[in-house]
Amino acid sequence: MPKPSSFRSRLYEIIFKADTPAGKAFDVILIGIIVFSVLVVMLDSVRQFHERFAPLFNALEWGFTILFTIEYVARLYCVQQPLKYAKSFFGVVDLLAILPTYLGILFPATHYLLVIRILRVLRVFRVLKLVQYLGEARSLLLALRASSRKITVFLVSVLSLVIILGSIMYVIEGEENGFTSIPRSIYWAIVTLTTVGYGDISPQTPLGQALSSIVMILGYSIIAVPTGIVTVEMSRTTNKKVLTRTCPVCSSEGHDADAIYCKYCGAKL
Amino acid sequence: MPKPSSFRSRLYEIIFKADTPAGKAFDVILIGIIVFSVLVVMLDSVRQFHERFAPLFNALEWGFTILFTIEYVARLYCVQQPLKYAKSFFGVVDLLAILPTYLGILFPATHYLLVIRILRVLRVFRVLKLVQYLGEARSLLLALRASSRKITVFLVSVLSLVIILGSIMYVIEGEENGFTSIPRSIYWAIVTLTTVGYGDISPQTPLGQALSSIVMILGYSIIAVPTGIVTVEMSRTTNKKVLTRTCPVCSSEGHDADAIYCKYCGAKL
Amino acid sequence: MPKPSSFRSRLYEIIFKADTPAGKAFDVILIGIIVFSVLVVMLDSVRQFHERFAPLFNALEWGFTILFTIEYVARLYCVQQPLKYAKSFFGVVDLLAILPTYLGILFPATHYLLVIRILRVLRVFRVLKLVQYLGEARSLLLALRASSRKITVFLVSVLSLVIILGSIMYVIEGEENGFTSIPRSIYWAIVTLTTVGYGDISPQTPLGQALSSIVMILGYSIIAVPTGIVTVEMSRTTNKKVLTRTCPVCSSEGHDADAIYCKYCGAKL
């Protein structure tokens, strides 16, 4: 927290906290501007709108950029460690939200700046982070982190499976049926195993259809594995009622509600 | 409940309750008429049937409207607070079920009235609400409501993901491959992430196919998150129901919701 | 069980039981013949094979029919109550497995007899029923039966949803985009909500694509509901270790492993 120097600490409270009326209002207005600015980027990409409203969109874009720049500077000003904030995930996202417009002056506007602009949508999470969803988001993340190893094993298995299945289909179906290379056949295997099924490449030979039937049933069945992993982990996290407690010694998180000592370093919580 | 004035309270019991034979019969007949009237609206929209049976459909539609009008008036008559009923969810649905036909006299029949007519299907829930499914529906709703915050976090994450992924694909694939604008690319990202996969827009460049492979595997894996959330919540809701029963004789716990006798001592619960 | 009259009871043991070597051999041979006969029906429907091997397929078909007829008669002979067997589910399936071929003499062979022939595949379950999979199949069925009410509520909700969504899309997209009638639009809504996504009908207008995006995310999320229902029910069934115990008084099933008295009628188990 910053030193209690009147203005700066007041600003800090408005921008970074959500429990005062001013802080809440700031969050609601900010989230509105973010959503509106993302909408403008999206609509600007539609040819008909771009042709008719290009000057308006440009003006709005500059308006958002100036607003976000003021906000970015204010954030830098009121935090204790500006560098640490600037290097943090949300600090980088905040910078990326304003950079493309300024870069657009130097370089001719390219498509690539568009994507960076759209990253503004991530700023919504900064606001979400501050309010009552914090606990829910954390318990979701904890469950996913706790199951990350099992999910890695699962993903490596799925990747090996689609590489092998894709190669077999490349040999069975061949170039004349759209399986022009192994990477493309692997793309098909992923489309099929994940039950997406575009239909842009589909097996034509009876043998290929038989094999892809097996792939489908496999994909249909093994979706149970990530589901099972996450469900079990979530049920454990939820039942344990993990509090937002952090070990004062080793900074580890995820301690049980009834824990008295840190399970990693033995320090008193 | 209304005052015990003979006819009105008798009507109330028939229409709003389901435990008397008359009330049950009323529900069964009503559900039959609702389903039949929805079927007529559906068939009327098929060109061949409309051309051949238009007068019949029209007559049936008026028949249903008159029946539902009588029912609506009867409901208004026998409840204690007619205004409160009229403003309730089912009161509005009941009104919407009869309004389109009357409006059709004043205005030329448009497509839009059709959709309002089809809302009649919601009236089925009014009947379901009254019978034995009440408990099941309630426990489903409780589980969903309890997990609504986690689901909100999940939906905001998914929306941010498809916005970012859609924008990246818009830049990678470009207009020549069907990704004509960011909103359309976001539509594609949703089609892919949810594993629907129409195939009306599908990536053509190798890089686009590689990215969409990642989107698919992502969509395939993160479906585990809502599933996990709802499963854990349901398991909690269900377990709670089991625990609230204790045998009056042997004080044993953990009896099923449908148990009539204690499974340990045979005493009546 | 039949009276211990030498041959008949021996036959009964071979055909209906699986714990003797003869009974096991009979099951394995029967399952082989069933699978082979289903394969023949399937291959016979392929034009190229039919043109070349029609006489062979016909001969095989008669062979299977005669074998299954002998088996059917043997089953009728060795059970205590032949009529009860003939009326049971598997009794009807056994009869349907042989009837089409005989009917083919009287009537010219139609497509419809093919489907009846393919029902033979259900006979596999008769054999499965006898072996070690009994317990697993039963616990699956128990879990599904216990959750049948919740699933009904879920299915009615899904049906109402697709009817309403289909009608709205019919109005939004109209006949020119393939949504030619409400039933067809409902078909589209089911294809989309269940994340199948054929792509034979897909929204063309921006509004239609926006609505269908919502339908997809809805479909992607609510799949969690049946999954949650079945998982919770299964976990309860599995944890309780339901034995194959039946109440001697009221014939109710699904009693807990530690139950001493029937929970429905209070009788000693």
Added chain:
Amino acid sequence: MPKPSSFRSRLYEIIFKADTPAGKAFDVILIGIIVFSVLVVMLDSVRQFHERFAPLFNALEWGFTILFTIEYVARLYCVQQPLKYAKSFFGVVDLLAILPTYLGILFPATHYLLVIRILRVLRVFRVLKLVQYLGEARSLLLALRASSRKITVFLVSVLSLVIILGSIMYVIEGEENGFTSIPRSIYWAIVTLTTVGYGDISPQTPLGQALSSIVMILGYSIIAVPTGIVTVEMSRTTNKKVLTRTCPVCSSEGHDADAIYCKYCGAKL
């Protein structure tokens, strides 16, 4: 483990163990070479790359083959029972990783050798097996094995279902709508039930669309069954792991698998 004869046992430790720095480095290098060699096989199948880089790919392929041959011989040399290793799953995979290139000298290079080469991807699991993912992979496998019977019952049911549904659709839709034979209709039924939905074959008649709607909702619902099975099994496996730890000082139970100190008294576990 081999006899402590200096070089051989040192080699064994490097190749087969992962807890020494040398062993870890060996694993990381090996996994890099495997991934790179699979990438080369994949890229070689793309026509443009093959035309430009065929000699380079050929040289790389020989390089990988010689490296893997040295590794294979080293493995054979340093294990105690070379024959047992050669017959094991990974022994066969190791051999298949080098065989195709040598066979390519004798026989003209065919497509089929490509698939065998791609099996190298399985070697990644050998390395994964050695490190910290072992426990996770094992608990996943245990859960799947424990539920294998239930999954068999489920798969047999799904197969019977698609055979019957496919045959009915063959009769309803007929050859003119793409359902040219029962096997092809079964392929369609699998595509639909698993919610893949290519759209290469899709029902055209109203009756066919009605039936396929039922198939879709069925497929959408019964995916809950394998999910439920695996989730329950996993939750049992995971819970078991948690329970096996007791604090030596305060005898408290229920410690996490990754806990080092007791969360109640701070004692070392």
